[in-house]
Amino acid sequence: ATTSTLAQEVTLRLHQFLPAQANVPAHVLDPWADKVESESGGRIKIERYPAMQLGGTPPQLIDQAQDGTVDIVWTLPGSTPGRFPSTEVFELPFMMTSAEATSRAYWDLFESHMKDGEFKDLQILAAWVHGPGVIHSRTPVEKMTDLQGMKVRAPTRVITALVSELGGTPVGMPIPAVTESLSKGVIDGAVTPWEVVPSLKVQELVSNHTEFGGDHALYTTTFVLAMNKAKYDSLPDDLKKVIDANSGQDVSALFGKTQEHYDAPGRELAVARKNNIITLSAEQVDEWKAAAEPVIANWVKEADGKGIKGQALLDEARALIDKYTAK
């Protein structure tokens, strides 16, 4: 048994789906957990379980946090389609600018629209997005028709709709399954930010990468760091304060910024392998934007059906992103 000289009051189990050395676990979650531990004077210990070590599948992480199977999870709201429809507004095509600004906008909208609604059964510590999404494929994607018949892994429902609108065949699977599927030819490509490329070995399995020029990225994916509500409520006030000091908008913005920062080394690996990196010009992107319009229109319509004012939410999200991008 491990004994500590410090009075350890609380052990929190943090469960997530990527290996410990991947960027988010290593550069976002670990520093965060270390900081919480040290600011609590050693009274909080955060046990870290990467790569679904405690069992289950990535879409079950949110239930694990909500039910208290574990205490904290890092997950994608989009991995359980239908459950957190409002978060999807940030995943719509050509919405996001920088991860930092978009994460700030996401947190604002979370506080005003989701905290007491879709997320009322969870204590959300941070809500952020990753850097610009890139298409990684076995055969080059230079124009939209190149996507025709291509099996592409899409991380969430909205991006699935986007891939199919652009002519590809979307395949839904959790991110850890991408490597195996690419190596076996189950999928021909994947849309991800550069940052996850090294940990999934995407640069070894495909040789083409398509980036989108212009101000807005093809897409992004939303994340949350979620804690079990009862566990949070059970903390003594001073430890609650430690958690509070390490959650919220600034933390979310930092997470987004850090994650985007690690896009560059991922891209360098692909460059070093002399992979074919295609960067679409702003004019070329306009054609894609036009093709993606129905995805947005359809999302608004669906949102209305779910009792969310889709257009209003979209306008508000856009305004917030613009506001924080301008800063």
Next chain:
Amino acid sequence: MSGLELGIYSFPLVLLLIFLRLPIGLAMLLVGLGGSWIIMGSAVPILSRLKGETYSTFSSYSLSIIPLFLLMGQFATLGGMSQALFRASNAWLGHRKGGVAMSAVGACAGFGAICGSSLATAATMAQVALPELRRYGYSNALATGTLAAGGTLGVLIPPSVVLVIYAILAEQNIAKLFLAAFVPGILAAIGYMIVIAIYVRVSPGSAGSAERMPYRERFRALAEVWPVLIVFITVVGGIYAGIFTPTEAAAIGAAGTGLIAFVNGGLTRETLIQSILMTASATAMIFFIVFGAAIYNGFLALSQLPAEAALFITSQGYNPWMVLVGILIFYLILGCFMDSMSMILLTVPIFFPIVSVLDYGLGAEEFAIWFGILVLIVVEVGLITPPVGMNLFVINSMAKDIPIIQTYRGVTPFVASDIVRTVILTAFPAISLFMVRWLY
């Protein structure tokens, strides 16, 4: 009691329950549930986990390959395809002692080249080859031992899910690992054939023998294999060409063999129902084990036993080779209780950073590849070492009339060949590395 102690005590408890003839999956499930409850100090977390765990295990896309290949095996038998396959191998090899068992190993290797799972390989080949081996006069021990060992070729021969996971954890190149695994995988198959050759000489009664056939007969027998070849080429070729996934290949294989059986008149309403019921029993049996193991492995992860034991081995200040041997033995033991994937996920992140800085006279990348191959082999050996080995259980429960003690006896020489191979590959890293050195 600490989590660590609970983890340690759980081993003898699982063993005891299994030896009291509790279904393997049930034993692991119950111990896993109880252990998680005690460690978490409350039943709520594990009960919550159960809400989704059965469904997600049973609906796994990659596991869906199992019932489909089992069904394909049934249809292949109904269509006379597996018999034709064995008539052909018997015509060519039957006059050699142990020839049919050797060709079963060859078939396992071929199947292993398309399938990334040992359990699926063992189950499928058992269904196709076990009745034939017995019909050709092979002893229960040799027949089941051959197929249990042959099943491990599913993972030993690339593609291999275990290596993909290792590559990610150890940050290595997958293509190079697959390449490196190829020669050791072939060596495994050859080693198993050598075991069979020795086995039938030491114990001549354990294999039947046939007359040497004239070549005309041999080619006639070979000509009857064409439906098998078509299905095999479609299935294997389709996967390698990236046209379909292994699960899709299994579905196509089942559809194809079903169609052939129907055309041959082997598939009737009666035999279809029999095929389904056989598939049903075997599928439920395998999935129940997989589910029990998932719950039990979740408990072991919570107990931190694999992590602590790994730290213990690496912190003793032994010389590098002692550490390596310690790790390999550790995997052999743990392999009795955990599935390959969970073991790799829980321990490689601990072992790898520590051993990768020890000096084995290899460069960083070469060491990583060599270590990966050794780990791959020992975790697979765990599947066939008595008394607890998943492949042994799967094979044995597909032939309920064979006492498992016979399977234990039959598989022992194969385990010995695995250990010899491990020693050779440990002593001569070049065997695992020359393909990579040559082609990169």
Next chain:
Amino acid sequence: MKRSAAIEWLARALAILGGLVLILITVLTVVSITGRAFVRQGLGPIPGDFELVEVMTAFAVFSFLPWCQLRGAHATVDVFTSFFPAGVNRVIDLITEILMTFAITLIGWRLWYGMTDKMRYNETTFILQFPVWWGFAAAMVAVGVAILVSFYMTFIRIQEVVAGQRQFGPAEGGHS
């Protein structure tokens, strides 16, 4: 309680239904791959084929469980118990069946809550976007039969212990 033809018929029928679903998977896959092969001719794969395979596999596996249990097809190790007297083995069978009933009932109970969760959160699949709880509900039906079979087998084993004699032959769920 005598052996019940109705319960055994039910388990068998459910297993056959599961097998037909398995065959449906093969048909669906063949159609989907054919569609994919002729993308340029305007055909295409069946949308959401992956998630259909998943939901159908889950139903098939769940519906195979009762049959497996009824036939005593679960993997077991009889190295030591084969030396035990028949009476002891009958008691072991009874205890196994009770534990199995406990496990299956637990699974069914939790699956029910898993299903209601999915209903409450309106979770859908990625591509076809049908409610996730449909898959749970189909599995729930099969688990219901599995629970029934578990209790049935427990009563059979009680009867065997009391009567000192087996009701199942070795190939069915007894052991030699």
